[in-house]
Amino acid sequence: MHLKKIAETPDAPTIPAQPTVRQATKGHRFDVELVAVTKRYSATTTAVDDISLRIPRGSYCCLLGPSGCGKSTTLRMLAGHESVSEGAILVQDVEITTLPPIQRGTSMMFQDYALFPHLTALENVAFSLKVRKVPKEERLKRAREYLELVQMDNLANRLPNQLSGGQQQRVALARSLITRPKVLLLDEPLSALDPFLRTRMRAELKRIQKELGITFVHVTHSQEEAMALSDMMVVMNDAKIMQAAPAREIFETPENAFVAKFIGGHNVLVSEGRAVSVRADRCRIGAQPGMRTAKGEITMIEYHGPFVQISLAGDSGDDLTAVMSDAEYFAQEPRIGDRAAISWEASSEHELVA
């Protein structure tokens, strides 16, 4: 694999000159640290409000949240395309808050790929070497290696508009990686692809991240994407971080009602006077002795193949969801409009912070 070769040649001539950035110490624990970072556009609009975050080295980190939650702004501040109003950003123990993009050790892959339309795929990838005046033959050779990494070497001489969305994305990825970033930033990289390609590209991103061993920070609004990819998931809302933890921890113990609702698959309700979340797949249709219950009317039934998802408008005003196995569902076959109860074990309840 060419990739290994590229990743493990620390003194390869493609390392960008970084005169002001001290080489990171070997023992750094975090690839990215945000320290009380705030972005204010005006006195009244705050896009990112005093967030702190540490991303361990070599992680796949997803910033997840609804649009306008500040996740893209956070990414752009990391990239150096947006100034930081307050706070500090560190990459591998080096403060980079005000450094220009190329000196930060970050590289950004843009949502629209941002390929130079007048340059071929190969020339696009070679761009960073060209501006550093690497001789033509050398830079095209290097660029070709990175195109091989993303399996695009056979289309090296095409212009971007002669490539499909997925192919353009691969070129953009190669172009970002050739600067040998410590942290790769991805701004909703999969949102423009069709669902089939999205899953494939997702797997590929994960593979490349594992092989290069660098940190990827990936902004997305799809919780499914975040769950599938991340070692660390950061749920944001309203300019603040709601919860930052591994995907499993977030899914099993969501911090608050927003997180539980946003990542989906949870019922958020009041039980014994406390706000709790209960996983929908721990809920069953029908009252059971010894279990907690909530009643309501069935509003929607979605068949997903192995399981069926049933939504209820609860009497208490909450929306309720239960997930049944298909066998269970077809044994009972509840219908839309039926009155029904969902029930769960008390031990399945997870208390939320208000």
Place this chain on the structure above:
Amino acid sequence: MTVSPKVASWLQVAPMAFVFTAMVLIPLGIIFVVSFLDYNFAQVFPEIYMGSWQDALYSRLTVDLYLTVFKFLLITLTITFAIGFSLAYFLVFHVRSNGMRLALLAAAAIPFWTPGPIRMVSWVPLLGKEGLVNQALLGLGLIDAPLDWLLYSQFAVVLAYINLLTLAMLGPITHSMAKIPRSLIQAAQDQGASEWQIIREVILPLCKPGIAIGTIFICTAVLGDFFIVKIMSGGQTNTPANAIATELAAFQYPPAAAKSVMLLVVVVILVSVLLRFVDIRKELQR
């Protein structure tokens, strides 16, 4: 009533086709025919006479006329490009608000608010012997006697062209530049390009269509102009268009016609070369 799409599209082009035929193609045909006819001081005879064409094609005068106008064209293009590109860069990448950008672009059109003759006359108090520029230079002690080449000179002609035609370069370049996605610039920054490298490697190549369209405007304007060159040079400098105007004034239609056809051919060649750099259809799409 329905019409087939084919008929409909013919009907759509018919009015323009009619106007174009009646007002451009037929007169051009007549001019072409007239250029081969004999004439005297008062009338044109329906007899073949090749003198007008021999004159137009082989005389030393023609060469001089074209040398002069191409000199004007080259200087005007260079300077309007330099000003137009820098202004466009400022408008697109340094002016933050959209409203401000539009206002500034509109301000660049101010020279067009006054009619041509007024505009020409208003150079006098600025560039004349007693004009502001000379007064200032004299006052500062930089010169001993007023500069006489400021007005009624080739310098004045080029200055007037630049004043008038910079907008023709600025507009299309701004349009091209404004279409460049910001993410491209940021991607170039990510790749370590300096501002100057971004301009040279990214912005300039992507502005080619705008530059080509601006160049076409200016080529046609300068090659076709006889008014500015006459007024601003004080009648001392001649260009092909100017020579045509002079001959027309003297009722020498056949030589004027021959020179017109020749000028037209030159313009068509220039424009078709320039159009190789720009895909007009693609420009109209977005």
